[in-house]
Amino acid sequence: MxxxxxxxxxxxxxxxxxxxxxxxxxxxxxxxxxxxxxxxxxxxxxxxxxxxxxxxxxxxxxxxxxxxxxxxxxxxxxxxxxxxxxxxxxxxxxxxxxxxxxxxxxxxxxxxxxxxxxxxxxxVADVAQEMVLGPVPQVNGPIELAVSYTSATIGARIGGDLYEAVTMPDGGTRLLVGDVQGKGLPAVRTAVTVLTAFRAAALTASSLHEVAQHIENALRRRESVEKFVTAVLADCTEQGRVTLLNFGHPPPLVRRRDASVRAVEPDVPGPPLGLPPGLGSHGLDSPGTGTVLLSPGDRLLFYTDGTTEARDPSGAFFALPAAVRHLGHRSLDHDLAALREALTRHTRGPLDDDAALLLLRLNSPGAPPSANHERR
Structure with a gap:
């Protein structure tokens, strides 16, 4: 029975x-x-x-x-x-x-x-989030991407997590991962402002600083409510050189083929975008810059703080670097699914905050990409 x-x-x-x-x-x-x-x-x-x-x-x-x-x-x-x-x-x-x-x-x-x-x-929140976050290019030469968006518990307000990636004319990939302060419709409006500014400048700007300045100008021009945004901008070439510009966001994690993991942090942290004038100047000499060189098979994980701030019943934070160390599957979607499963096991229930993940891998030239990409 x-x-x-x-x-x-x-x-x-x-x-x-x-x-x-x-x-x-x-x-x-x-x-x-x-x-x-x-x-x-x-x-x-x-x-x-x-x-x-x-x-x-x-x-x-x-x-x-x-x-x-x-x-x-x-x-x-x-x-x-x-x-x-x-x-x-x-x-x-x-x-x-x-x-x-x-x-x-x-x-x-x-x-x-x-x-x-x-x-x-x-x-409605899920539909709105889908409208804000469009699909990212899955493969651009040797650069392969996969994204995941894990929603918080039922009844939680829609968040301001955001990501975007565009294929550059020279064959590289320019991307953005960010998190708007707060939740609800004001956070969504700010996220739309950031994404719109990024999409408008990403293909034509000569540098990440210029893209960041475009986003900063858009926030100052359009946002009547004070909402700052933590974000990471990145340029990745087909040779695996990644230039990063970090504005108060959790640092990306690079996972090498030997399973070693380290955070890619700038020498001097950068302030978030959208701060009041005088506190968030992002000129060409802005702090927050860093670089990392990827070899074929290396992975670079971008994420929002809904992942690192997830707690278990005892209050312990999720150990993201330890989980990233186990990422080594042929499919990037399989890796992201493994991360989501590890996160669920840690919290023993739904998340308290949305969690966005963007996983980048550099493949060997001519190597076939993994299949069955999906976004959740």
Whole structure:
């Protein structure tokens, strides 16, 4: 017997218990020619209220009243006062149980409506996120990309995690991974501003600093609400040279073919984008720059803090570098799925914040890319 059949059987037995009690009381009292179990007739409607609707509770209460009256009529030793008290007790419990059942049913309906509303909100949020985050190029020569977006728990507001990648005219790839301060529609609007500015400047700007300045100008021009953005901009050539510009974002992790992992951090950290004037100047001499040279088979993981700030029930953070060390599958999507699974095992449940992942691998020239790319 499976669990579903066992549950159904248990529910049927629970529904039958009140009727069994009524029949047992009637049988024992008639055979004993006494009212020794008469008080138990108030139990069936109370039990029925836990699983049934008010109409059923009243039906069981009415049946208990009829049986109670029949037992009292059959026993002429019961005085009028005791008979009235017995009938009144059964009737009172039946009415109270019906009211309890009605409250339980209404609470269940409210819970179901709330759950459906949360699911509807989440569905809208997912669609909005899909509209904000377009597909990235999967393969550009020896450069291969895969992305993953893991949503937080149902009911959590849509976040401002963002990513984008474009194929450059010279054959390289220019990409962006970022995280807007806060959540909700203001964060989404800021994310759209950042992505729009990046897409407009990525193909024509001569440097990452110029792209960053374009994003900074767009934020200052369009954002009335103070929202800063942590971000990493990167240029990757077909030879594997990656130039990074980091604006207060968690540093990418490079995973070498020998399974060693290290963070690619700039010598001087850069401030987030979108800070008030005077605090976030990103001229050509801006801090936050760094470089890394990839060899064929090396991977570079970009991520948002929803990954590194995920905690287990004891409060320990997710050890992302240790998880990245195990990435070595032929398929990048398989690697990202393994990361998501490790994250779920660590938190033992849904995430509290959205988590975006972008995984880049440098393949040997002429090597076939992995297949079955997907975005979640």
């Amino acid at each position: 499976n669990s579903g059949q066992a549950t159904t059987g248990a529910m049927r037995w629970a529904l039958a218990v009140p009727y069994v009690i009524i029949m047992a009381v009637a049988l024992v009292d008639v055979l004993a020619q006494s009212t020794v179990l008469l008080s138990l007739l108030a139990t069936p409607p109370a039990l029925t209220a836990a699983t049934s609707r008010p109409r059923t509770v009243l039906l069981v209460g009415g049946l208990a009243l009829v049986v109670c009256a029949g037992i009292l009529l059959a026993d002429d030793t019961v005085g009028p006062g005791r008979a009235a008290a017995a009938l009144g007790a059964v009737a009172f419990v039946a009415l109270a149980a019906a009211q309890t059942s009605a409250l339980r049913v209404r609470a269940g309906q409210r819970h179901q409506r709330t759950k459906q509303e949360l699911m509807d909100v989440r569905a």
